[in-house]
Amino acid sequence: MRLIPHLLLAAGVGMSVSAHAADRVSFNADWRFMKGEPAGAAGAGAAPGLDDKAWRKLDLPHDFGIEGPFKQEYEGETGKLPWWGVAWYRKTFTAPAGDAVRQVYLDIDGAMSHATVWLNGEQVGGWPYGYSSFRVDLSKHLKPGAENVLAVRIDNPPDSSRWYPGGGIYRNVWLVKAAPLHVAHNGTFVTTPIVKAGEATVDVQVTLENSGGATAAQVSTAIYALDAAGRRTGPALAQSSPSALTKVGAGRQILLAQSLQLAQPKFWSPAKPQRYVAVTTVSGEGKVTDEVETPFGVRTVAFEAGRGLILNGEHVPIQGVCMHHDLGALGAALNVRALERQLEILRDMGVNAIRTTHNPPAPEMLELADRMGFLIVEEAFDAWRLGKKKNDYGRLYDEWHEKDLRAMVKRDRNHPSIIMWSIGNEIREQGEPEGWKMAAHLADIVRSEDRTRLTTAGFNHVVSGYNGFQTAVDVVGFNYKPWEYPTFHKSAPHIPVIGSETASTVSSRGEYFFPVSDDKSKGLANFQVSSYDLSAPRWASAPELEFKGLDDNPFVAGEFVWTGFDYLGEPTPYNADSTNALNFTDPAARARAEKELAELSKVKVPSRSSYFGIVDLAGFKKDRYYLYQARWRPELPMAHLLPHWNWPERVGQVTPVHLYTSGDEAELFLNGKSLGRKQRGARDYRLRWDDVVYQPGALKAVVYKQGKPWAEDTVQTAGKAARLALTADRSALQADGKDLSFVTVAITDKEGRPVPRSSNAVRFTVSGPGELVATDNGDATSLVSFQSPERAAFNGLALAIVRTRAGQAGAITVTASSDGLAGAKVTLNSKAQP
Template sequence: MRPITLLPLTMAALALTQPAHADQQSVRERASFNADWRFMKGDPSGGADAALDDAKWRKLDLPHDFGIEGPFKQEYQGETGKLPWWGVAWYRKKFTLPAGDAGRRIHLDIDGAMSHATVWVNGKRVGGWPYGYTSFRVDLTEHLKPGAENTLAVRLDNPPDSSRWYPGGGIYRNVWLVKTAPLHVAHNGTFVTTPIVKADAATVDVQVTLDNKGAATAAQVSTALYALDAAGRRTGEALARSEASALTKVGAGRQILLAQSLELKQPRFWSPRTPQRYVAVTTVSEQGRVVDEVETPFGVRTVSFDAARGFFLNGEHVAIQGVCMHHDLGALGAALNVRALERQLEILKEMGVNAIRTTHNPPAPEMLDLADRMGFLIVEEAFDAWRLGKTPNDYGLLYDEWHEKDLRAMVKRDRNHPSVIMWSIGNEIREQGEPEGWKMAAHLADIVRSEDRTRLTTAGFNHVVSGYNGFQTAVDVVGFNYKPWEYPKFHQSAPQIPVIGSETASTVSSRGEYFFPVSDDKSKGQANFQVSSYDLTAPPWASAPELEFKGLDDNPFVAGEFVWTGFDYLGEPTPYNADTTNVLNFTDPAARERAARELKELSKLNIPSRSSYFGIVDLAGFKKDRFYLYQARWRPELPMAHLLPHWNWPERVGEVTPVHLYTSGDEAELFLNGQSLGRKKRGPRDYRLRWDDVVYKPGTLRAVTYKQGKPWAEDTVQTTGKAAKLSLTADRDALLADGKDLSFVTVAITDKEGRTVPRTSNPVRFSVSGPAELVATDNGDATSHVSFQSPERAAFNGLALAIVRTKSGKAGPIVVTATSEGLGSAKVTLNSKP
């Protein structure tokens, strides 16, 4: 069987820099435009007028999410986080444009604004974009006043009932001011591919779209290739240079496409293990004068999907070990912070994750930059709904007018990232059940292919019928959501089509919560709006992780899986969720009717839950037990063992308290207070080891694991003493004084011996001295309605988190202090450097 092979494109985000040329005014400048905005929630009269007095408006820097500021309210929808993210909001900024910029083109790039953004400059409307996840550009040039003060105004109108999860509100991604000559590379106007890749050389093709906003002229383009270091900086001399293109006429107000081809000797391939990148530096000249220069990072790699054997990267079979991720950053909300994103990826990397599905929308550009640099495969998704929406005011209202614009914008922005391996055109879209729905899928897939022929298309299908009614021919790779039993059936019906688990498991749990008796019935294990961490509980359409593991192991043609989800996120607190759209996960009419009845009854409850239980890691970034189940599977070479539950059960003395072990070993012996409780060997489809008849008595549980008969790893859990003190640890103690860098500081409630005491909920107060500020606290408890900005946070099962941000331009030592009544205080010292 022939595999479906992608042209071996790669690339990373389009980075725009200002080169050192004699005529600085003529070349491109790209600068952050995040500082010193004025903000107002509401819709004042004359919000766009330059003469409006906004001095009393709140002053802030972007990115900004007004929804995360709360307050939480019980009457707000739990599906969207019980936070006030909807409504009209205005952002205004006054700035002086240097007189020397007369004659240049001035662009405003907004990476994301939630939602229905409209932009004015000096009272004149200049553009906007409704879909809150799309990056867009507006041209300010014609209405600016060089050498004078200008006023920029952005109005957002975030409709209620427009999302199934917490979307955030505000200009929540970065904003840039870009200055170019009239003749310049168009927005997202470079496209680098590597159509021929061999060990000794790769052909690098560079397509450049020139945009001429001035008089007719003649242009030349040349490109040079450089290696990038791990931080994305150019290293060494140029590895290849093109000849300058022939002098090409560009008409007034016209765009032209130019192409160049270079040979890169001895290329180093990009992969999750070796994320080597290069950069194509493209220079545009007009009448012998450099007028523009752009840098396009890229990578060299080949990607293919084989319907019989799975996924191949650079000719090597790679199992996709992926998670789905929503875009919020927990206590920080939807407002982008690169360090917070990086921390999430570091934790996922430790677990063994090599792939992320950006559910269910395009991510921030910085997410893909990090994926390129750190080595993650990305499936980038465009939409959660097409014309048939899932909530009253969602993308279904925009689809007809905007789907093509949004899809093209996504692909053109991100097609240079080596991390992106597939484009997903939709998630569980309702048109799956419509007779003509496959035609919509084919239409969207064709739009993608018209912009990028180097990658395949996919979609997340939750209706079995969608795999057999034409949808399977509309996309290149069929993604099944929660249907591992369908893998062999579909493969038999369409052996030529690759398959992936696009959304899997949806196991739910609360960190540190364990309920008894322990049952394999996935509907059990729920109490007090928490879910047991024995990792056996799941919604009706979903399963414990092992069902998907077995489906993949029994069907090795499946390329891998994307677990729902890597981290907990705001909103969708299933199983305590009255969101009736969940009934769409059922294709059987009787099952759908039963689910609808259950959800109707659930909607009558006074449910406090405001964030999900799906995460393998909780909202604060603390690992749940499930982290180690996936680590054992995804990092089989890592000696590891993890016992659960904790061993503080004074009320259970003499009662059966099952013990489970997650390990990358193949055999283990369990000891309680030195007495063996038996040695167990893992069978071919066993993914955890269980001792279900352990009778609780306080003391020490110890597991000794083996692999191929040799000692492998050990884990111990002990009955602790009473809570006696606090322990503080920071994820990083060396920070940058840039006003953005973060340290995530964990407080643990411990006994006198320093062991974390489970089931503790002591209130902790945080304070910060030095050149930093406390920006958020959390504990991972999905039912907590304490403001994320509160300096006081009760521990949840022994842990709480403080997030500390540096102050711009202010270096020096930072001291974070945690205090709790009866437990004293603890401190950790950080250092902010210039």
């Protein structure tokens, strides 16, 4: 058993934060944006005297790709949106005269990609990897007491991603000001090397930086409890002895360590995400020069080869999903509420873990995971030196892999949610004789920055006798190989195993095709996929195959399903993915993949988003949601029937009925007549009545558990579409210009019953201090702009996303109308921020 005592950082942006609000401020407002290169010499967009008044004014975060337009000729693999190309961002600001004696930095949480930064015409830094957070020092070229011009150039190359990456400065930007003597960037690291029920030892490492003259310094740390919102509560629970430094040299960094004893610690876990904060105070010449807050959690983590994850001494099965970074109709531009909504929906399904595929997430994602109680496997790369696309990370690997990997770990190593670091996903070097040495090199970089967590990777190759990769990481992740679990465990019984990517079942919400087949290649029509949840690409399977693999091999730590939500790009099985052939080392398999690719390339595929999600792109639950909920929340009385029961063309025809339930027995009734009672066997994960003959009316399932009534579900035949019904996920909002309400419109008959096959066009209008920012319906084939106020319902549902206006409180009215149907309104209340 390898035990990992652990704690981590949970600050709102995942890094050390100055206590003085004025010292670290959002720098998102009032930028000027231009797509393309301005006229003139190279770098003309950085010139301080450039007239940019005609440029578009906007606030960050911003994704220029999501604005479209969709075009059929663009790759479906990356969403049929124009995310590539050069773009410029400029901001003019006045620096106070007092900045002359301070260090001034710009922190960019994410810019896609190849960002270069100028201040007053002088290049001050940049970073090519679009998923890395980075800092540039503005101090040398800043003009205190005068106007300054900041410029950022993005050069996002085409053919550089396998999914929709977004384009632009798509995460938050911060202006940070510090005294010459301060804590360095990401310069605190909190660990708990000794954890007992009655006491925990908390070690705080501080990297102190002095950009001024030599000086004496004193550093001390205090620990406070945090409430659920991340606010300090009560007095200090522990206080370190001050560390006195007689001299910190000019231009030097010094690493020091402090140790504190925390009595009666409350452990962080998904069930109870209790956090603390270490407040580190730096003084020089008798004055406080910096104060840094580092939120963390106390917990122990171990992976046992025979049992899986042991958290705080208890076995915790990983019930995880993989998630890309886009936010559906909002694109890649970060919005905290949109992220939180995704996590809320997943948590209700029973998800307790996220794999951040295939790159570092926004810092806010990790803050939410800390607060809400999700386990995180943070992944660094989708490719190493042998790239999968012409312009992907393979071009950066040699120069940047160490910088990117260290930046990821140092930024995020204080988050209690993170349980493992993944060094890569399905990298092509798996097939190279010396590839394992690259894996060992990357894992060693991770360990040099953080020895409190294990390393892993997602492997999709199985090499006879294995090829050394299994020794390079601490936990072996298998992608789509449940049959390999017992073989690997027998060959290496000391190495923990996890399903790092599983199932890849595909479906379209509300679509059902007949006849129903267990052949995973069937169930496809009209660029949609049947929601009987039996269809999958050739490398993948229905969910049950992985369930059986886990149940038959309880030493496996759990699974990360591909994927929690649909995402932009990769519309498999209608995807001409040029990387498919690269993932096969067997010549015959590669030849078959290349032939399929050639055939697919002849077809004009309209799809712009994936079918893998358990939840669709709009955030509407697919049938599969309830299959996983039944497995992951066995204590929840639930039942879910499929398909819907509106099939006038199928009267008298066999229409199979499936039931997902946490119960163990169920009886099915059609119009009050029993169609039989069925029991679930040990490896039955759904109940099936495959010979039901369709008749309109009411289909009802009555579910039992241990012989007692447990849950019920009914689907009914609806009449003609007659009305719209609106519901908002939240009606109380903050007037901060960022908060969102996700408003669902459902098409119903005159009795209020959902009309599941309706596709009426719905128009949305918003009045009051709010604005409509996007619409969607979850249809992967829709190429209507996400900014359109009109959206056809897809199988009875559509979505409007409404945002508040900054500083404007009051009632917001959202109205939905559709020709021939009774309209609907819903009122939201936008409140002034405290």
